[in-house]
Amino acid sequence: MSLSQNPTPRILIIEDDLGMAHELKANLEGLGYQVSGPETTAEKGIALCEKDPPDLVLTAIALPGRMDGIEAAKIIRSRWGVPIVFLAAYADTDRLKRAQLLYTFGYLIKPFRDQDLKVSVEMALYLAKVNAERKKTEEALRYSEEKFSKIFKTSPDAIAIARTSDGVYLDVNESFCKITGYSKEEIIGHSALPGDLNLWVRREDRDPFAAALKETGEALGMEIPFRHQNGTIRNVLLSARVLDIEGDTCHIAVFTDIPERKQAEEALRASEEKFSKIFKTSPDAISITRFADGVYLDINDSFTKVTGFSKEEIIGRSSLPGSLDLWVNREDIQRLVASLEANAEAIGLEALFRIKNGTIISGLVSARVLVINGEICLLAIIRDVTAQRRQEQELRESEEKFRTIFENNAASTAIIEPDSTVSMINDAYCQMSGYAKEEVVGQSWTQLVPPADLERMEEYGRRRRINPQDAPARYEFSFYHKNGGIRQGLISASLIPSSRQLITSVIDITERLQAEEALRESEERHRNIIQTAMDGFWMVDRQGRLLEVNEAYCRMSGYSNQELLDMNIKDLDANETNDEVIAHIQQVELKGAVRFEARHRRKDGSIFDVEITAKYRATDGGRCEGFLRDITERKQTEIALKKSKDKLRSLSAHLQSIREEERANISREIHDDLGQLLTGLKMDLSWLLRHPHPDSTELQEKAQAMSQLVDQTVQTVRRISTELRPRILDDFGLVAALEWQAEEFSKKTGILGHFQSTRRKLDLKPDRSIAVFRIFQEALTNVARHSGASRVEASLRKDAQGLVLTIRDNGQGISEEGIGQSKSLGLVGMRERALILGGTFEIKSGKKEKGTTVILRLPITK
Numbered sequence: 001m002s003l004s005q006n007p008t009p010r011i012l013i014i015e016d017d018l019g020m021a022h023e024l025k026a027n028l029e030g031l032g033y034q035v036s037g038p039e040t041t042a043e044k045g046i047a048l049c050e051k052d053p054p055d056l057v058l059t060a061i062a063l064p065g066r067m068d069g070i071e072a073a074k075i076i077r078s079r080w081g082v083p084i085v086f087l088a089a090y091a092d093t094d095r096l097k098r099a100q101l102l103y104t105f106g107y108l109i110k111p112f113r114d115q116d117l118k119v120s121v122e123m124a125l126y127l128a129k130v131n132a133e134r135k136k137t138e139e140a141l142r143y144s145e146e147k148f149s150k151i152f153k154t155s156p157d158a159i160a161i162a163r164t165s166d167g168v169y170l171d172v173n174e175s176f177c178k179i180t181g182y183s184k185e186e187i188i189g190h191s192a193l194p195g196d197l198n199l200w201v202r203r204e205d206r207d208p209f210a211a212a213l214k215e216t217g218e219a220l221g222m223e224i225p226f227r228h229q230n231g232t233i234r235n236v237l238l239s240a241r242v243l244d245i246e247g248d249t250c251h252i253a254v255f256t257d258i259p260e261r262k263q264a265e266e267a268l269r270a271s272e273e274k275f276s277k278i279f280k281t282s283p284d285a286i287s288i289t290r291f292a293d294g295v296y297l298d299i300n301d302s303f304t305k306v307t308g309f310s311k312e313e314i315i316g317r318s319s320l321p322g323s324l325d326l327w328v329n330r331e332d333i334q335r336l337v338a339s340l341e342a343n344a345e346a347i348g349l350e351a352l353f354r355i356k357n358g359t360i361i362s363g364l365v366s367a368r369v370l371v372i373n374g375e376i377c378l379l380a381i382i383r384d385v386t387a388q389r390r391q392e393q394e395l396r397e398s399e400e401k402f403r404t405i406f407e408n409n410a411a412s413t414a415i416i417e418p419d420s421t422v423s424m425i426n427d428a429y430c431q432m433s434g435y436a437k438e439e440v441v442g443q444s445w446t447q448l449v450p451p452a453d454l455e456r457m458e459e460y461g462r463r464r465r466i467n468p469q470d471a472p473a474r475y476e477f478s479f480y481h482k483n484g485g486i487r488q489g490l491i492s493a494s495l496i497p498s499s500r501q502l503i504t505s506v507i508d509i510t511e512r513l514q515a516e517e518a519l520r521e522s523e524e525r526h527r528n529i530i531q532t533a534m535d536g537f538w539m540v541d542r543q544g545r546l547l548e549v550n551e552a553y554c555r556m557s558g559y560s561n562q563e564l565l566d567m568n569i570k571d572l573d574a575n576e577t578n579d580e581v582i583a584h585i586q587q588v589e590l591k592g593a594v595r596f597e598a599r600h601r602r603k604d605g606s607i608f609d610v611e612i613t614a615k616y617r618a619t620d621g622g623r624c625e626g627f628l629r630d631i632t633e634r635k636q637t638e639i640a641l642k643k644s645k646d647k648l649r650s651l652s653a654h655l656q657s658i659r660e661e662e663r664a665n666i667s668r669e670i671h672d673d674l675g676q677l678l679t680g681l682k683m684d685l686s687w688l689l690r691h692p693h694p695d696s697t698e699l700q701e702k703a704q705a706m707s708q709l710v711d712q713t714v715q716t717v718r719r720i721s722t723e724l725r726p727r728i729l730d731d732f733g734l735v736a737a738l739e740w741q742a743e744e745f746s747k748k749t750g751i752l753g754h755f756q757s758t759r760r761k762l763d764l765k766p767d768r769s770i771a772v773f774r775i776f777q778e779a780l781t782n783v784a785r786h787s788g789a790s791r792v793e794a795s796l797r798k799d800a801q802g803l804v805l806t807i808r809d810n811g812q813g814i815s816e817e818g819i820g821q822s823k824s825l826g827l828v829g830m831r832e833r834a835l836i837l838g839g840t841f842e843i844k845s846g847k848k849e850k851g852t853t854v855i856l857r858l859p860i861t862k
Helices: 018-030 042-051 069-080 093-099 114-154 174-180 203-216 260-281 301-307 330-343 386-408 427-433 451-466 510-532 551-557 561-565 578-591 632-690 697-724 727-732 734-749 766-787 816-820 825-836
Strands: 010-014 034-039 056-060 084-089 107-110 158-163 169-172 218-227 233-245 248-257 285-290 296-299 345-354 360-372 375-384 412-416 422-425 474-480 486-495 502-508 536-541 546-549 593-601 607-617 623-630 752-757 791-799 802-809 840-845 852-858
Touching (some): 018 034, 018 114, 042 056, 056 114, 107 114, 114 386, 174 248, 330 345, 427 486, 451 474, 451 486, 536 551, 546 561, 551 623, 578 593, 734 791, 766 802, 766 852, 825 840, 825 852
Parallel strands (some): 084 107
Antiparallel strands (some): 158 248, 285 296, 285 375, 360 375, 412 422, 412 502, 593 607, 607 623, 802 852
16 A cells, blocks of 8 residues: 555545444535545445445445454455555444454544544555555665675675674685685674784774774775685785674675786776766765865766766866855855865765756755876765655654544543653543653553552553464553542554554543442433323324323323323324424424423313423434423413403493593583583673673773683583593594694693694594594603603604504603503503504603503404
């Protein structure tokens, strides 16, 4: 398998629970992943992998069909190497044991949280990437070792590996055996020093060799005499370099057998050929430049490949700024020159180079000063490490991502070394346990667990390190809190791949266990309350089937508990059909809680009224709980009360009608009879005043006074008559009467009153006209008495529903409590007048100092 080159990892879901699968897919896509599936069977999931293997597979353990998730995971892992995360339920204990035999990258126990999903997926992808990179590194190391082994064994030069401290040979090749005359068994474990194999001829050769290795780590091209087993001396060319083997300082030495002058010439030729081959075939970019001006004298093919320039574009031009401009930073050039001036060489300097297409690459530069034809030159080797640096950056980012996930994981997470030492914990662990990091890191985890659980957990750890599948990956345990208390936790533990380290995630379930216990106690109390309640209780599913009833409802309905549990609501409801019952349940589900009335049928067939308070619970596929109260007597009382109110209202209307008739009769009698008598009296007094007696001055004055008194009496009679029943209402209609009343109100109170109407004439029955007029009168009276207003606006209009009278003042307003006071007889009287005629009466109060609005709506035809 190779991890996807697509920057967005692709995840395949194999899960037959489509509801959970689609929710899982939505969560993963919300985290930025590409998601395939869901596939509901193992066979379909394998077929999808066959077409295009994903980066990660999330599969349920239990799947329908011939193959479960574990068997599918084995096939996917063996064919494509795709990492697997199992989706398991608590009930899948046996299957989890089978799953542990397969190398997986994590488990998710249903139901799981979004944070658990995120951590598991990112951890699995990270571990898969690390595993792939580790395999790649191991493969490269194996290839390097094989290549070295081949060179070591087949090289015509004698090669030996020796310990630097005492010169003891650790390994030699066949060419070394030939040049010395000793067998491999005679050389290994011995040294070339006098008293042993005695290969060195002169001490003055041995000491500079040892000094060079100590000072520079290498000795190159030393020509020395070397003693053969048979005692003959021959000249060899010795080159050696220090290396570290399993923590021990060693050196590898190459001996080239050279016969006198020919040997030297041959060595030079071989060296030149070797250099030429290395120069031409090296995968690194090699160049030779003049030291003075940096002009290129020669480059190899790799140099053109790395830079993008052809040989013709480079030879004769300088690498310095102003020419090819290969160097990005002047500081890099200065570092190179400083090293060359100080040591005549520079090893492994990292610099940035700009190649032909403008791209910036990273290169490791090694250079050495050499003389060519008497001119100081520079041999430079540039190794392109851009990809390596990119991989290192990705590794750093990956490690940073792991650390971020580790530190920000909501679960308390710790990494434990093989010796039980805690090496890392996150902040969540500190919050859970109360300990600071420095109090836990470096300590043994066994100090954090009470003895009651310690032996069991140590046994799990021992079994896990022998066989990771032989210990539970998730179990409950106790742990110490810093405050001295003991908490309960749920731990997930697994070995980190390619490591003996253990990673654990702990969730504090103390509150959950306490809550579960409290819930059990609460449910028991709830059940006791239900069973002893005076009201009936039932629980039904979404189809209306009765799941639970109490004794009160059994008594109410006449059915036994078992009879009711075999029934549906439709069997008890006297009015609703099955579809209506289902629709009612759906309404409860939509609103969450409702209260309504219904009629139920007892076992004996009689009908009784109930008030139901129902509530919806989403658990167990959806449940409706309802308390039922028998309201048969209350309904009968309400009916009787309504009849009584209707009789009272009829009586009130009758009394209002009689009173208005009496007022009209009194008004007419006062206006007609008393008015005529006063008019006749006024006429007689007027005659007396027009025919004065010459000797009765006092009588004239008395007649004048009586005339004024009669005028006042006439005005009083007219006012009383008008207040009892304004004749303008009967003579000119409602609109004219309201206009007159508004004007009279302004004259008497000084409050500016304005009335307008969309209709000049209305065809209303007398009882409706007088009702509207009296309500208008009472409203204006309230304004004058209580509002403190300076202005009143009134309007009368007709709409599709009937007549609308609106009266609005700009006074101090009326409170909600004032509107509802039963002692406010004026408001009660206006409301009753409206109700008697089938209308409505509404009072609206604005904010403080925003006034009050009275609205009367009265149907015309009713």
